[in-house]
Amino acid sequence: MLSPRIHILRAQLRDAKVLFLEFRGSLLLFALIVFGGGLLLHLFYTHPESGQHPEFNRALYAAFSMVFFDIQLPYPEQTALQVLYFLIPILGLAIAADGVLRFSGALLSKQARGQKWQIAMASTFKNHIIVCGIGKVGYRVILELRKFGREIVAIEANPDGRFVEKVKHLGVPIILTDARRSENIRKAGVEKADAIIPCTDDELTNLDIALDAREINPDISVVMRMFDSDLARRIEKGFGIHTAFSTSALSAPIFASAAMGLNVRHSFYVGDDLLHLGEIEIQPQAALTQWDVVQLERELNLSVVCCQTDSCPDFHPDDSQTLEAHTRILVLASLETLRKLHALNVPGG
Secondary structure: OOOHHHHHHHHHHHHHHHHHOOHHHHHHHHHHHHHHHHHHHHOOOOOOOOOOOOHHHHHHHHHHHHOOOOOOOOOOHHHHHHHHHHHHHHHHHHHHHHHHHHHHHHHHOOOHHHHHHHHHHHOOOOOEEEEEEOOOHHHHHHHHHHHHHOEEEEEOOOOOOHHHHHHHHHHHHHHHHOOOOHHHHHHOHHHHHHHHEEOOOOHHHHHHHHHHHHOOOOOOEEEEEOOOOOHHHHHHHHHHEEEEHHHHHHHHHHHHHHHOOEEEEEEEOOOEEEEEEEEEEEOOHHHHHOOOOOHHHHHHHHHEEEEEOOOOEOOOOOOEEEEOOOOOOEEEEOOHHHHHHHHHOOOOO
């Protein structure tokens, strides 16, 4: 994970790069005036004392100095060059002043640059992750990706969404547009992205975004939010989308387990099997106090992930470790197995 200072430095460097790209027209015009003026002085200016033409590097420096009213070469006798002596300071200083003022204003007021600036920032990203839909799920996904130091570009259709300003404050470019249109995910740099995460509240919208992204960038990883477990499974097999999670299938067992008094921390699929990470505290005089870790795993067909005693978690508990009272254990098991485990943990049962 990148440190906050490195993250800020990279953001500032990217910011400066975009600014220079945005003002390259003014810079090019300024360079053309200085270079063209220096070339004309080198070819046509004759020094009143020596009668010679100045060397090109000196003529170039004289033209540059002339922009700021610092005259290095005496006033010429040729009428055309006399006009040049008036034009170079006027045009050069006007362009320089305009460019500096606009550059400084844009650098100090990033929020005022709007969508044009957000798109420009996104264009500088490479190997980043695109998150489509900045609701509760999308915002949490962005926070988790930030912990791993990943670069993120966000897309949100609702400019008044509750998490839009929070995402901006994280320094994440957010493009306010409809991600279902392929030209809009191109603005987020889908051609150069590592992955795209469509997590709107509409599963057909998520599928539409995923298929467009895969068409533009066949190598992109797609992690898609789905609500129907059967549809999620078909999409994985039929469309080659790397991972499709069914949020309803994951959350429903957690709600059910909570209603039954089971403490399920997380749920996830392993193939077609839904497994749960459950936590229990061994109760005094429960049947489990006579068991050890290996007996628990063998009898109930589960895996003990962690044993915690006196705030010291042991992620590799010994098979012979006895399950003493008040020991907290994390187990990986099915919901039915967790129910049996809970029944064995009743005091006096």
